[in-house]
Amino acid sequence: MTMTGNQFDALLRAAGDELDARSAAHVAVERAAEDASRRHIAGFATVGLVAAGIAALVVVANVRDGNDPPAISPADTSAPASTELDPATFAGVQVCADALAEYSVPEQIGEFPLPDPATAEIRLLDIPGQPTRVRVLMVGNGAIYTCAVERGIDADDRIVSDSLSLAPTDEPSDVEECAAEPLCVETRMLELQQLAADWPEQAAILADGVVTEQEHAVANQRFVACLVEAGIDAEVMGRGDVITDGPAEEDRTAVIGCGVAHLDLVDQLFRLHDAQRRLADG
């Protein structure tokens, strides 16, 4: 089954209506059963069938209605790289003690160390078969984080969506998700092979690391802080604060974990990725 984004959204809303209807029908059945039991009426099966009929009468929204979103084309990687963003500076990022103090991000949570913005190294990688996505790897202080940056561009090269998904690379739920997604597993394996080759000590630590949701949130904060210190124009709005319900084109903000960064961050990451690739190609 293939569907468009609008159809998917409509289907989700229809699912909400359907769940409400089924729940209401179940309440009706239970009440009817109680009544039947009290009155010793041997008609429960009929009541159940009536309730089932009520549920079946629920009108499901026509998900085929609505406008189809514009087709997505790969990002334009021929755009000139920004002159103000030098990939070489990523290996030597500057510490901003004020920023770290402001957010009170600890150096270490439990057994899981966090990257230090003073020494963190950021690397941008291609994701095989996904030209509109960039994998951001950050390593430092014995820890590695990964971030997928995804860009949706329509036929007129307009940005229609941007999203970032942050996660420590050893989060159990990520592993669980990847296990169910062959493409993601392939990407993950390539990524882990890259990690093991480049940072063997850190990769060994990751094998033992487990983080809770609370730790994950704080870790995300540190990730954003590291991006800021790396010179990327990411604006951290505050721990646990989410100021928008989702990426909004109007104010060009994107939700990233517990922090919020301007979508300019995505622009910069894609430009840097392109510049980095040009350097690698000589």
Next chain:
Amino acid sequence: MLFEEFVRTTGERVRRALVAYFGVEIGTEAAAEAMRVAWERWPDVSSMDNPGGFLFRVGQSHARPNVRWARHRTTFPSTSAATTQPDHAELIDLFAALAQLRPIQRAALVLVRCHGHTYGEAATVLGINESAVTNHVHRGTRRLREILEVTP
């Protein structure tokens, strides 16, 4: 706030969260149990900072013994086949895809994307922070889009 109003607002979110978490039958009954507790302890519940979060936990406690026997089975959207087959193939596929998500991820996604609640409302009733809800919704949506082959 009057109890009736509480049931219509917070109670509805609790019910929807429990239905998404445990499935229609167990979730609905767990929500009814939670509302019974709310009625019996209304003076205490009404003065809580997060009564919805408390009642979601009450519902979970009530529901878990019912699903323990089926720990490794899918109970979402329903434990019974009698009233669970909508006449809509895409909806059946969506429910099957939702069943593959972790319960907390499914609950966050259903509250926000299916019922239109805000991230803050979902976080409050589920007793987790907004950033966690954001992550659950984002990853859950991504997973559903891949399973259902939704074009970007």
